[in-house]
Amino acid sequence: MTRETWATRLGFILAAVGSAVGLGNVWRFPWMTAQNGGSAFLLIYLAIVILVGVPGLLGEFVIGRRAKRNPVGALRDLSGSRGWALVGALGVATATVLLSFYSVVGGWILRYFLESLYGFVGTAPYAGEPGAHFSAISFGPEAVAFHLVFLGLTAAIVVSGVRRGIELGTKLMMPAIVVLLAGLAVWAGTQDGALAGYEFFLSFDASTVRANWLDLLAPAAGQALFTLSLGAGTMLVYASYLGEDQSLPADATTIAVLNTAVGVLAGLVVFPLLFSLGVEPGSGGPGALFVGLAGAFATLPAGALIGTLFFGVVLLAALSSAISILEIPVAFLVDEFALSRRTAVGAVSGVIALGGVANALQSSLFGFIAGQVVDTLLTLGLLLFLLFVGWQLGPVAVEEFRKGAGATTARLATTWRYFVGTVIPVFLAFTLLTGLGLDGMIGRWAVVAVAVAVTVVAAAVFNRSRTAA
DSSP, X not given: OOOOOOSXXXXXXXXXXXXXXXXXXXXIHHHHHHXXXXXXXXXXXXXXXXXIIHHHHHHHHHHHHHHOSOHHHHHHHHHTOHHHHHHHHHHHHHHHHHHHHHHHHHHHHHHHHHHHHTTOTTSTTTTTOHHHHHHHHSSSHHHHHHHHHHHHHHHHHHTTOIIXXXXXXXXXXXXXXXXXXXXXXXXXXXXXXXHXXXXXHHOOOHXXXXXXXXHHHHHHHHHHHHHTTOSSSHHHHHHXXXXXXXXXXXXXHHHHHHHHHHHHHHHHHHHHHHHHHTOOTTTTGGGHHHHHHHHHHHHSTTHHXXXXXXXXXXXXXXXXXXXXXXXXXXXXXXXXXXOOHHHHHHHHHXXXXXXXXXXXXXXXXXXXXXXXXXXXXXXXXXHHHHHIIIIIITHHHHHHHHTTOOHHHHTTHHHHHHIIIIIHHHHHHHHHHHHTTHHHHHOHHHHHHHHHHHHHHHHHHHHHHHHHO
């Protein structure tokens, strides 16, 4: 079976940016920023994107383009070990779990988009009680129905293939997302209270950062990995459809910059609107986007039109990410079992549909999956991917890094290899352990020591197994 490829470099970049630009930017980013101190969280998040996100993107790109397979086949074939295949299987499982809750949120967005489109927002029973409305529709049979419709839309794009489905879809969606978000940001800046929203989001308070930076590492790292689609193998799979002549460092930097810019742009829409309505940022948790902004649209002039545009943007962003997540287990079935794309999409969608039904019926399960489970799995997944790049692939990763890169960039390959094999794994191990609460049991500095020890031992074991092979 001939493996599909991207038609153009632009198509790959837009697809990868589309994967990154999703609910992580428009739904989860404002929510997490609000719950973790505003600008202090933003600063640490940006630092992690630069120091962890870009090298991590490169790590997944190197594995994917070198092997030209899904996470399971890539790690198995490049290492010659079934043990590493299990790490790839963890990525496939993470994607399946991730989309099972992501599709539920996508269903919420689809519903709000349709309600705005047909003018239901602002009329009874929606007017004046956006919180009660969200509580009534967020979990239960109606949430199940909209989850299934959203998943069906996602599957319809993925079943069309890489070029005619994913690439074509994201080429249309990404420009629309940016243009509409920019227009909404300009409009939001004209609302009363917008200045307070900007101050909360963008003003820098060094004392807050110094006092809380350790507490902010785990949520900021989880958000960075979530929004950049790292840790499950999304970027690995997308890179597996790449040619040899593209500069992976240039593509990774472009994708991270564009993704972060869209996240900040989304904040320039969300926070001015929340403050203009007098809604406390972070008070609504996962439902803040729907409660606060739906309330704003119901009371503002031309609210139905603005609401339709806003939730249309969020729906496009959600779809662009959902198709990239679905592609991971689909690529696994196509590569490893030679299933047709249609059969693979149907099988995976059936499993995710069942998981999504459980999430749509149980709010406690949804909160657990969307928070700690996803953060933990993504962090662990990227940690193992980067240890694989740094110590199992080693010089092979350096060689792949240099393909298509300019002379100046190529000189950074060896430095990058050791950075992703040592510094970033220590950081990821630390955030993983603190996220699990180990720092409260043995202290933060003891967790740092454990993280360093784990990284050193893992590096020695993987380097030895590569040398022996």
